[in-house]
Amino acid sequence: MKTLRPAGPAPARRPRGRPRAFDRDQALARAIEVFWSKGFEAASVADLTAAMGINPPSLYAAFGDKESLFIEAVRRYHENVQMSCPYAGEPTARLAVERLLTELAALFTDRSHPSGCLSVMAMVTSSTTSPRLQKCIAAERAEARARLRERIQRGVKEGDLPRDSDTAALTDFYAAVISGMSLQAREGGTRKALLAMVQTAMRAWPERAKQPVRRKAAAVA
Amino acid sequence: MKTLRPAGPAPARRPRGRPRAFDRDQALARAIEVFWSKGFEAASVADLTAAMGINPPSLYAAFGDKESLFIEAVRRYHENVQMSCPYAGEPTARLAVERLLTELAALFTDRSHPSGCLSVMAMVTSSTTSPRLQKCIAAERAEARARLRERIQRGVKEGDLPRDSDTAALTDFYAAVISGMSLQAREGGTRKALLAMVQTAMRAWPERAKQPVRRKAAAVA
DNA sequence: CTTATTATGTAGTGATTGCTACAGAAGGAG
DNA sequence: CTCCTTCTGTAGCAATCACTACATAATAAG
Numbered sequence: 001m002k003t004l005r006p007a008g009p010a011p012a013r014r015p016r017g018r019p020r021a022f023d024r025d026q027a028l029a030r031a032i033e034v035f036w037s038k039g040f041e042a043a044s045v046a047d048l049t050a051a052m053g054i055n056p057p058s059l060y061a062a063f064g065d066k067e068s069l070f071i072e073a074v075r076r077y078h079e080n081v082q083m084s085c086p087y088a089g090e091p092t093a094r095l096a097v098e099r100l101l102t103e104l105a106a107l108f109t110d111r112s113h114p115s116g117c118l119s120v121m122a123m124v125t126s127s128t129t130s131p132r133l134q135k136c137i138a139a140e141r142a143e144a145r146a147r148l149r150e151r152i153q154r155g156v157k158e159g160d161l162p163r164d165s166d167t168a169a170l171t172d173f174y175a176a177v178i179s180g181m182s183l184q185a186r187e188g189g190t191r192k193a194l195l196a197m198v199q200t201a202m203r204a205w206p207e208r209a210k211q212p213v214r215r216k217a218a219a220v221a
Numbered sequence: 222m223k224t225l226r227p228a229g230p231a232p233a234r235r236p237r238g239r240p241r242a243f244d245r246d247q248a249l250a251r252a253i254e255v256f257w258s259k260g261f262e263a264a265s266v267a268d269l270t271a272a273m274g275i276n277p278p279s280l281y282a283a284f285g286d287k288e289s290l291f292i293e294a295v296r297r298y299h300e301n302v303q304m305s306c307p308y309a310g311e312p313t314a315r316l317a318v319e320r321l322l323t324e325l326a327a328l329f330t331d332r333s334h335p336s337g338c339l340s341v342m343a344m345v346t347s348s349t350t351s352p353r354l355q356k357c358i359a360a361e362r363a364e365a366r367a368r369l370r371e372r373i374q375r376g377v378k379e380g381d382l383p384r385d386s387d388t389a390a391l392t393d394f395y396a397a398v399i400s401g402m403s404l405q406a407r408e409g410g411t412r413k414a415l416l417a418m419v420q421t422a423m424r425a426w427p428e429r430a431k432q433p434v435r436r437k438a439a440a441v442a
Numbered sequence: 443c444t445t446a447t448t449a450t451g452t453a454g455t456g457a458t459t460g461c462t463a464c465a466g467a468a469g470g471a472g
Numbered sequence: 473c474t475c476c477t478t479c480t481g482t483a484g485c486a487a488t489c490a491c492t493a494c495a496t497a498a499t500a501a502g
Contacts, residue, residue: 017478018468041263042349045460055481056461062479066460120404124345127407128263138408172405172414173421179404180397183341186348187359193393200394203425238448239498266490276451277491283449287490 024062027052031063032073037114039125040070040133067129070122071136077118078140081107088147093155094205097174100148101201104178105194108185117182119144145175165206177201245283248273252284253294258335260346261291261354288350291343292357298339299361302328309368314376315426318395321369322422325399326415329406338403340365366396386427398422 030051034043045066049056063069085103090096108116119141126133149171155161181194251272255264266287270277284290306324311317329337340362347354370392376382402415 014470015478016470016476018470018480020479021468038349039345042346044458046458057463057482058480060461121345123404123408124260124342125263128259141408166417169414169417169421172410173418176398176401176405176418178401180399180401183344183400183404184393184397187344187362189393193390196387196390197394197397200390200425204421204423235500236448237446237500239450239500241449242498265488267488278452278493279450281491 020058020062022052022054022058027054027059027062028069028073028076031069032077032118033113035070035073036077036116036118036121039121040066040129041125067133070126071133074118074122074137074140078144081119082144082147088151092160093152093158094160094202096151096155097148097205098198098202101174101177101181101198102195105181105191105198108182109189109191109194116186117178120179120182145171148174160208161206162208170206173204174201241279241283243273243275243279248275248280248283249290249294249297252290253298253339254334256291256294257298257337257339257342260342261287261350262346288354291347292354295339295343295358295361299365302340303365303368309372309375313381314373314379315381315423317372317376318369318426319419319423322395322398322402322419323416326402326412326419329403330410330412330415337407338399341400341403366392369395381429383427383429391427394425395422 030053031048034047034051038047045056045059048066048069049059052059054062059069063072081104084107085100087096087100087103090099104117119137122137123141126137149167152161152165152167152170156163156165156167177197181189181197184197185194251274252269255268255272259268266277266280269287269290270280273280275283280290284293302325305328306321308317308321308324311320325338340358343358344362347358370388373382373386373388373391377384377386377388398418402410402418405418406415
């Protein structure tokens with residue numbers, strides 16, 4: 001048998017017209033950097049085309065419009081972060097959260113790209129624009145938050161958190177810490193300072209009773 | 222003796238020309254609301270003049286330019302928040318921080334004005350603009366943060382925190398929680414959710430040994 | 443009154459915004 | 473080669489941006 005076509009996503013046949021002269025993924029990566037450092041509104045199409053090395057018509061042909069490009073950028077940013085930090089695999093919920101926060105502290109202060117978190121920038125700078133953009137960003141962030149909450153809930157099931165833990169409140173709290181770290185990084189906070197904040201935040205983790213409750217009473221008696 | 226001029230701030234003599242037809246403080250209050258909801262860049266001069274009920278020349282005559290107006294708005298916002306929440310007067314550092322966070326949770330979700338924190342909006346939306354604006358906002362926020370840290374340090378001196386507490390890390394942490402609460406509020410978080418976050422955050426407060434250290438050893442022995 | 447000074451409303455300024463019309467270039471199909 | 477399709481660069485669209493020139497109105501001083 002020869003060259004059986006894989007069942008994969010794309011037949012990937014060459015289209016008919018003139019081929020694109022730039023790498024779409026690479027251009028998107030450049031756009032991510034611009035949005036990451038400036039947010040949505042402050043990043044002009046001129047900024048974007050300059051960074052991407054293309055002209056406006058190429059941008060609009062490949063990505064639709066500025067809003068769609070932004071949404072795609074945020075989406076891929078989330079994917080990238082998720083791929084590079086599979087915190088759910090940690091053995092306990094506490095270790096998972098601590099790892100997530102620790103890796104984000106490193107990401108937010110990595111000098112090879114803009115500081116802080118693109119998702120946070122997106123949330124703030126899209127809160128004044130079209131409802132569509134607002135909803136897309138909110139949905140993207142809600143999904144990331146849901147993943148975090150699921151990991152915490154799994155921790156409750158597996159017994160590394162007290163059974164009556166308020167997982168929603170815990171999720172809200174650590175999500176807020178993440179947002180706070182992002183802003184701190186943008187204000188010039190160092191990686192060391194962010195890592196210290198992670199340790200402080202982990203002190204809020206619910207105490208697992210050292211012994212089961214029923215034996216505690218017996219010990220006192 | 223008659224009409225001895227007080228040594229106070231302003232002689233307040235009527236100026237020579239045509240009097241201003243609008244209330245400057247009230248106009249500034251309206252500008253604060255616009256910036257609060259849109260940030261710096263997304264708030265256009267047209268938005269501002271419409272909300273303030275004046276025409277552009279009046280705005281520029283009274284406030285200089287958009288940047289100066291923004292700085293004055295953020296400054297007064299900080300003053301207002303500081304006045305309405307004198308948390309430093311609480312008896313312990315822990316109560317002071319808890320009160321600050323609690324009142325901010327209420328402020329950020331108050332429906333009589335835009336949600337979240339103007340200072341946080343200012344920080345994010347000015348990070349892409351002129352260095353002057355950036356520095357002014359950063360200085361304003363640094364001052365607020367310094368006040369928080371001083372209250373915590375006072376707590377260490379007065380013995381309601383362990384003597385070796387890392388006050389800088391604590392300040393960073395609670396400042397980040399505040400920023401995170403602001404973003405959460407803008408994402409639609411309820412007051413209840415924010416108050417729950419405050420309680421969670423307070424669990425990270427350093428444990429004060431119930432008994433002095435020297436007696437603890439004796440008790441164990 | 444006249445004069446000086448300041449504020450106001452109208453109506454713009456040039457620059458920048460997101461976006462696109464258009465002509466030509468670069469490929470596949472026949 | 474000729475068609476057809478798609479992409480690229482130039483050049484420019486209407487709308488909006490922050491900001492202001494200018495004539496007039498309103499006050500105090502003389």
